[in-house]
Amino acid sequence: MAELTTPTRNWLQRLIRRGRTVIPVVRLHGVIAAEQRQGRLNIATVEPLLQRAFAIKSAPVVAIIVNSPGGSPVQSRLISKRIRDLADAHQKPVLVFVEDAAASGGYFIAVAGDEIIVDPSSIVGSIGVIMAGFGFVGALEKLGVERRVHTAGISKSTLDPFLPEKSSDVDRIKQFELDIHQVFIEHVKAGRAGRLKAADEVLFTGEWWTGLRGVELGLADAVGDLYSTLQERYGTDLDLKYIAPKRGWFGLPRLGFSAAGLTQDIAATVEDRAIWARLGL
Secondary structure, eight states: OOOOOHHHHHHHHHHHHTTSEEEEEEEEESEEOSSOSTTEEOHHHHHHHHHHHHTOTTOSOEEEEEEEOOBOHHHHHHHHHHHHHHHHHHTOOEEEEEEEEEETHHHHHHTTSSEEEEOTTOEEEOOSOOOOOOOOTTHHHHHTOOOOOOOSSTTTTTTOTTSOOOHHHHHHHHHHHHHHHHHHHHHHHHHTTTTOOSOHHHHTSSOEEEHHHHHHHTSSSEEOOHHHHHHHHHOSOEEEEEEOOOBOGGGOBSOOOOHHHHHHHHHHHHHHHHHHHTTTO
């Protein structure tokens, strides 16, 4: 039997799927960071996926799976805003399904959805800002190493791990965090307007909750899963179209490779695991 050509195969697939409800599904998994590497979420990697999902005119809804412990507040806002802009432009509702976690920046993204649907044991919330580092004051002296630092600008050495922490630096960092926190708070209040069921003093402390508790607090809308929810709302004859990154030769992701890059990937993996570990995952 002769092998079908690609055009014929595509035509047969469209014929078989005719009459079925097509729903694009975009899976957003990983730590949110500007770095262009596999397993990281940022506007550059997510934008093409969103464009393809919202371009499917026949789809009655776009489903987005979120599984992220957070990361960059800037990239989180850019991704969330892009989801909302595309939803408004194409006049399509967005259903966000939370897997293990939509925490911190992950929750920032989830708020872009018209509805947030969680697993009972999902982790949601963590609406706060954190900066962390290490202090090695005195370490170089014990090693017999002299470190020389010259700056133009009295605050240029802020957070230098080999210098004593200054109260003025801490005050500025706290204000920096408060500014970002306020952006987060306003985003949640706007995206969840009329649905939040607790006071600011409860919701915006940086605490995180289970999916069940998140529904009670108004941070999420319902408990459910992707398949059951979509079948209940759009019928059982569904064609879920998963929107994945385009792949290069041999089915491998389009990524470069080098020894230095491998070292950086290992360091990034350790960093990502540390961020997930904050949630016990």
